[in-house]
Amino acid sequence: MQSPDNAWLIAIYPLISAILIMFFTHKSRVLSASLSIGAVAIGLLHSIVLFLNFQGSYQINMPWIKAGDFHLEIGCLVDSLTISMLLTVNLVSMLVQIYTHGYMDEDEGYTRFYSYLSLFTFSMLGLVIATNLFQMYFFWELVGVCSFLLIGFWWYKPSAAHACKKAFVVNRVGDAGFLLGLILLYHFTKDFWSTEGATTLGFDKLLEATTWAITNNGLLVTGLVSISTIGILIFMGAAAKSAQFPLHIWLPDAMEGPTPISALIHAATMVAAGVYLVARVFPILSIDGSTALNLIAWVGGITAIFAATIAFSQNDIKKALAYSTCSQLGYMVMAAGLGAPVIAMFHLITHAMFKAMLFLGSGSVILGCHHEQDMNEMGGLRKHMPITAITFLIGTLSIAGFPMMSGFWSKDMIIAQAWEVNKGLFWIATATALMTAFYMFRIYFKTFEGEYRGHEHPHEQPFSVTFPLMVLAVPSVILGFWGSPLMGYQLQHYIDSHFHSHLAEGQSGWEFFLHELSQPFGYLPFLAFLLGTLGAYLVYVKGMKLNEFFKKQLSVIYQASLNKWYIDEIYNAIVAALMFIFRWTYKIFERIFIEGIIINGITWRGSEILGDILKVQQTGKIQSYALIMITALGATVAWVVFR
Numbered sequence: 053m054q055s056p057d058n059a060w061l062i063a064i065y066p067l068i069s070a071i072l073i074m075f076f077t078h079k080s081r082v083l084s085a086s087l088s089i090g091a092v093a094i095g096l097l098h099s100i101v102l103f104l105n106f107q108g109s110y111q112i113n114m115p116w117i118k119a120g121d122f123h124l125e126i127g128c129l130v131d132s133l134t135i136s137m138l139l140t141v142n143l144v145s146m147l148v149q150i151y152t153h154g155y156m157d158e159d160e161g162y163t164r165f166y167s168y169l170s171l172f173t174f175s176m177l178g179l180v181i182a183t184n185l186f187q188m189y190f191f192w193e194l195v196g197v198c199s200f201l202l203i204g205f206w207w208y209k210p211s212a213a214h215a216c217k218k219a220f221v222v223n224r225v226g227d228a229g230f231l232l233g234l235i236l237l238y239h240f241t242k243d244f245w246s247t248e249g250a251t252t253l254g255f256d257k258l259l260e261a262t263t264w265a266i267t268n269n270g271l272l273v274t275g276l277v278s279i280s281t282i283g284i285l286i287f288m289g290a291a292a293k294s295a296q297f298p299l300h301i302w303l304p305d306a307m308e309g310p311t312p313i314s315a316l317i318h319a320a321t322m323v324a325a326g327v328y329l330v331a332r333v334f335p336i337l338s339i340d341g342s343t344a345l346n347l348i349a350w351v352g353g354i355t356a357i358f359a360a361t362i363a364f365s366q367n368d369i370k371k372a373l374a375y376s377t378c379s380q381l382g383y384m385v386m387a388a389g390l391g392a393p394v395i396a397m398f399h400l401i402t403h404a405m406f407k408a409m410l411f412l413g414s415g416s417v418i419l420g421c422h423h424e425q426d427m428n429e430m431g432g433l434r435k436h437m438p439i440t441a442i443t444f445l446i447g448t449l450s451i452a453g454f455p456m457m458s459g460f461w462s463k464d465m466i467i468a469q470a471w472e473v474n475k476g477l478f479w480i481a482t483a484t485a486l487m488t489a490f491y492m493f494r495i496y497f498k499t500f501e502g503e504y505r506g507h508e509h510p511h512e513q514p515f516s517v518t519f520p521l522m523v524l525a526v527p528s529v530i531l532g533f534w535g536s537p538l539m540g541y542q543l544q545h546y547i548d549s550h551f552h553s554h555l556a557e558g559q560s561g562w563e564f565f566l567h568e569l570s571q572p573f574g575y576l577p578f579l580a581f582l583l584g585t586l587g588a589y590l591v592y593v594k595g596m597k598l599n600e601f602f603k604k605q606l607s608v609i610y611q612a613s614l615n616k617w618y619i620d621e622i623y624n625a626i627v628a629a630l631m632f633i634f635r636w637t638y639k640i641f642e643r644i645f646i647e648g649i650i651i652n653g654i655t656w657r658g659s660e661i662l663g664d665i666l667k668v669q670q671t672g673k674i675q676s677y678a679l680i681m682i683t684a685l686g687a688t689v690a691w692v693v694f695r
Contacts (some may be wrong), residue, residue, distance in 0.1 A: 053203065055218040056102060056110040056130040059098070059110075059128050059181065060127075060128035060140070061095075061098065062095040062098050062099060062114070062138055062177055062576075063174055063177035063178045063180075063181055064174075065091040065095045066088070066095065066145075066171070066174040066561065067121070067170070067171070067174040067179065067207075068088070068089040069088050070088075070167050070168075070170035070171040071171040072481075073163060073167040073170065074085055075164065077163070079105065079163070079179060080163070081163060081315065082164050082682075083168070084162070084262060085162075085163075085166055087166075087172045088166040088169055088345050089146065089149045089150060089153075090169075092142055092393065093146050093493040095138075095142045095177070096139070096143055096146055098368075098545055098588070099135060099138040099142050100269065100463040101129065102135050102138070103135050103250055103549065104343050105485045106130065107132075108127035108131070109131040109550075110129075110130045111127055111129040111130065111183050111254075111256065112128055112481040113125040113126070113251050113254075114126060116187075121242075123245055124187075125184060125187070125251045126187050128181075128183065129181055129182065129256075131254060132548075133331065133397070134180055136401060136410060136543075137180045137328060137398065138177065138180060139178050139326070139410070140324075140400075140404050141180060141321050142173075142177075143576065144316060144404055144405075144408045144524075145321070146495060147412075147520035147658060148312045148315050148408065148412070148520065149166070150516055150519060151167065151312055151315070151412050151415070151516065151519075152310075153516045154513060154514050154515075154517035155311060155312055155415055155419065155517060156310060156312070157398075159310075160309060163472075164205075165205060165310065165312075168198060168201050168202050168205070169202075169312075169316070169498070171198050172195065172198035172202060172322075173277060174196055174354070175191050175198050176322065176325070177235075178190075178194070179185060179195060179328075180328070182255075183204070183251055183256075184251050184254040184255060184316070185255075185286075186252060186253055189230065189234060190364070192430060193227065193228070193594055194226070195293075195325060196220065196223050196293075197347075198217045198317075198392075199216075199220075199306075199322055200217075200219065200220045202310075202313045202590070203308060203309040203313065203317075204308075205309055205310055205313070206310070210434070211250070211305045212309065213501045214305070215305040215306055215307075215309070216306075216309075218301070218302050218305050219303075221303060222292060222302040223293060225292060225299060226288045226289045226290070226299055227289050227292065228288075229286070229287075230285065230289025230585060231285070231289075232285050233281075233282045233285030233286035233289075234253065234286070236282050237253065237262070237336075238252070238253060240269050240271040241253070241261040241264070241265045243255065243268075244260075244265065245454065246256075247672035248261075252426055255278060258333065258335060258336055259335035259336055259339075262279060262336045264283050266279065266339070266550040268695070271503045273285075274343055276289030279294070279336060279339050279344075279345040280344050282653065283336060283337045287344065287351075289329065290325075290327070290385070291325030292326070293323065293329075293487040294324070294325070294350050294381045295355075295377070295381055296352065296381065296385055297351065297354050297355040297382075298618060300378050301619055301620055302372050303318060303323065303377065304371045304375060304378075304552075304616070306318055307370040307371050307374050311412070311414065311415030311525075312412070312415065314370055314373075314374070314409045315415070316416070318374065319413075319672075321404070321432065322398050323377060323381055325404075327381065327385060327388065327397070330348065330385065330393065330396070331396060331397055333391040334393045337609040340390065345388075345389045345390075347383060347389070348386075348387050349385075349390050349473075349474065350386075350389070352381075352382045352383065352384070352389055353476075353477045353480045354382070355378060355379070355381065355382030355385065356380075356382030356480065356484045357379075357480050357483060357484045357487070358376045358380045358382075358416055359376070359379040360373045360376075360491065361487070362616050363379065363491040364494075365610060365613040367426050367428055368425050368426060369414045369425055370414050370418075370425060370432075371419065371545060372491065372494075372495055373495070373667050374551070376451065376492065378406070379484060379488065380399070380407065380451070382484075383399060383481065383484070384396045384400055386466065386470070387399065387465075387466040387469060388504065389495045390469045390473045390474060390477065392465075395466055395469055395544070396464045396466075397536075398461075398462045398465065398535045399465075399466060401462075401543070402450075402458040402459060402528075402531055402532050404523050404537075406446070406447040406450040406459060406524070406528040408524055409443055409444075409447045409521055409524035410444060410523070412517075412599075413444040414444075415514075415517075416513045416521065417430065417433060417441040417499060420437050420440070420510040421433075421508065421512075422506075422511050423463065423495065424508075427495065427499055429506045429507070430499045430504070430506060431498060431504055432500070432502050432503045432504035433499055433510055436504070436510040437500075437512045437513070439512060439518045439521065439522065440513065440518065440521065442497070443521040443525045444521075445496060445500070445502065446528050446529060447525070447528055448495070449533075450528045450529070451463075451492055452488055452489040452493065452581055452585065453488070455578065456532075456533075457529055457532060458527065458528050458529065458530070458531045458532030459528075460532060461533070461535055461536045462532055462535065463577070463673060464573075467481045467482060467576075467577050468573040468574070470645075471572065471573035482577055484574050484613075485581065486580035486583070486584045487584065488584065489580065489583070489585045489588070490584035490585070491588075492588075493585050493592070494588065494592055497589070497592035497593050501592070501593055502592075502593070504527045508611070526586045536565070537564050537568070538560070538561065538562060538565055539560075540560040558672070564569070565586050572573065592690050
């Protein structure tokens with residue numbers, strides 16, 4: 053196992069379990085759960101072995117599709133970026149599947165759910181180990197299909213059926229841009245792949261091929277059809293998958309799926325695929341130096357603060373966490389756009405741990421409160437659910453940026469990067485940090501502090517539910533140290549194989565850290581954490597009437613936040629307007645022009661006129677018919693002879 057030759061097996065393990073569950077073990081809950089959890093556990097062990105024993109980059113490819121000069125390969129790429137994602141996906145997936153046993157124990161679709169989980173894990177791992185963009189796109193779409201199945205798992209609920217369709221359609225918008233970007237990139241670089249005999253759109257030579265196309269094949273750096281346009285089109289796929297504004301609308305609705313899916317797909321893995329894609333294609337995104345990356349940075353920044361304003365007012369615990377996920381994904385995308393993909397990946401990994409724990413914690417709360425999701429019907433759960441409360445508090449502290457916890461290190465490095473590159477985005481990121489602390493502690497205080505406001509007696513969940521929470525609490529506290537200046541940015545050094553971050557190569561140690569903390573980009577985020585936390589404490593623990601002030605004096609803003617700034621309504625209005633145009637176009641073009649003028653006018657009336665002319669010839673006399681036949685025959689013979 054020390055060799056990366058068989059690393060592709062990491063993706064195959066869950067595929068085998070999915071097939072076995074679907075066709076052979078679906079009637080046995082024990083066998084199905086054991087197969088699914090065991091496959092991911094073996095994949096995690098295999099990933100750990102790779103992490104401990106392999107350095108550098110390795111890939112293996114085999115022919116996939118060939119038609120004339122066009123060829124595609126499928127293979128397995130192993131490098132530090134791949135291994136870091138393999139560890140993240142497998143760890144979270146394994147814990148989510150253990151959690152699933154307790155959460156879905158009474159559900160009739162228990163084994164079907166495990167088969168979907170295994171199929172999704174296979175799809176995500178296939179995306180991670182892809183050696184080229186076409187292979188990544190294939191698994192990208194397969195991940196989307198699995199997401200559709202899992203969000204709509206409870207298909208008999210109208211809200212779940214609507215949510216899975218919405219997720220599928222919105223992601224198709226981004227994926228259409230992604231595919232168009234791939235086609236354009238291949239068009240300009242196809243001669244390079246044929247000449248070099250390299251993997252088509254392979255990540256190892258993507259920058260070299262693009263540079264060659266700019267020099268030798270007329271690819272522009274900026275313009276309508278340029279590398280900037282290609283980068284933006286590819287980013288469209290990442291924006292949809294990672295729920296970036298304005299393609300974010302599917303993610304909160306996706307909370308209609310079972311909570312394990314919220315943790316696996318919509319916190320730690322699938323939504324992170326967009327950030328992973330941006331990191332993989334970062335070398336070509338940075339060619340033009342500004343256009344594509346500036347757009348990416350601003351989309352990320354706008355998403356971060358926009359989603360945070362909505363999370364302020366949501367009362368459904370899962371939807372509040374969903375908008376938190378949108379906001380944190382915005383941080384990651386912004387970091388990549390600011391030229392720091394290493395830091396983006398650092399935050400991706402830390403966020404996967406504490407956000408998966410928060411979602412699983414919300415599921416524990418929902419079960420403990422007898423399937424209640426409204427935080428107004430909770431409160432005081434710390435006394436009844438101590439393990440869930442402690443782990444949820446750890447996740448809240450981490451995402452809010454409490455010093456020395458994982459989220460503190462990764463998020464504050466993004467804010468520091470914004471200070472150096474774009475001051476406007478720095479202030480947006482800092483304001484978002486304040487809002488994050490407020491709405492996350494709002495969730496915690498409304499759920500776990502005060503008096504219980506529900507109607508059923510709450511209770512702690514079984515070990516299969518609380519065990520994953522306790523395991524994820526550990527990296528939520530200590531994982532960030534691996535990428536901190538106190539540890540010499542070891543995590544950044546590890547994943548920095550395709551790009552070079554000046555932070556990863558900068559100074560480190562306690563003295564350097566204290567110096568950085570004294571700078572505006574160091575103490576302002578910490579001040580934002582304090583103010584946000586204090587504000588939530590005063591409002592939701594001490595009873596300050598700030599909420600009533602907002603609801604009465606700023607009711608328009610409050611209602612806009614509560615209704616998600618009416619983005620869904622705007623989209624619905626646009627769709628309704630387009631459908632109105634289509635219907636009138638149909639009436640004008642189809643009914644008037646096609647049916648009225650052509651069919652009923654020219655065709656029908658023309659046939660009547662022609663019939664009137666021809667019927668004159670129908671005299672009923674045999675002599676007339678014979679004369680016409682002889683005349684036609686004579687004319688035909690004359691044409692053949694004298695032509």
